[in-house]
Amino acid sequence: MTLHEIVAAAAVRYAWMADAACRRYPRQQRQLEGYYTAPPPPEVLALCGRCPVRRECLDYAYEHNIEHGWLGGLAPARREELGDTDTAMAWIAQRRNLPIVD
Numbered sequence: 325m326t327l328h329e330i331v332a333a334a335a336v337r338y339a340w341m342a343d344a345a346c347r348r349y350p351r352q353q354r355q356l357e358g359y360y361t362a363p364p365p366p367e368v369l370a371l372c373g374r375c376p377v378r379r380e381c382l383d384y385a386y387e388h389n390i391e392h393g394w395l396g397g398l399a400p401a402r403r404e405e406l407g408d409t410d411t412a413m414a415w416i417a418q419r420r421n422l423p424i425v426d
């Protein structure tokens with residue numbers, strides 16, 4: 325595989341990030357890169373509650389074993405406790421899809 329093909333494949337694989345509700349919010353955007361460790365302000369975290377790519381965001385967090393950042397609107401410890409995207413999405417759905425601040 326050529327470098328061009330690798331870059332093109334990555335662009336397709338992570339195309340969902342362009343639809344992230346937090347994409348215009350630098351503090352939360354950093355979650356996508358796993359750098360953000362402190363709880364974000366509630367008004368920013370609320371974005372996760374209406375984000376169209378919340379599932380993809382959680383997939384990303386689990387796939388890459390990201391232990392920092394509030395990806396999907398869940399604290400790292402909560403993501404670890406829930407264990408996978410399907411379980412996390414079910415847990416979120418039980419809470420009316422609200423952002424989870426804990």
Ligand code: SF4
Binds near residue numbers: 373378395
């Ligand atoms: S779920 Fe939250 S952290 Fe993940 S992409 Fe959407 S707004 Fe950003």
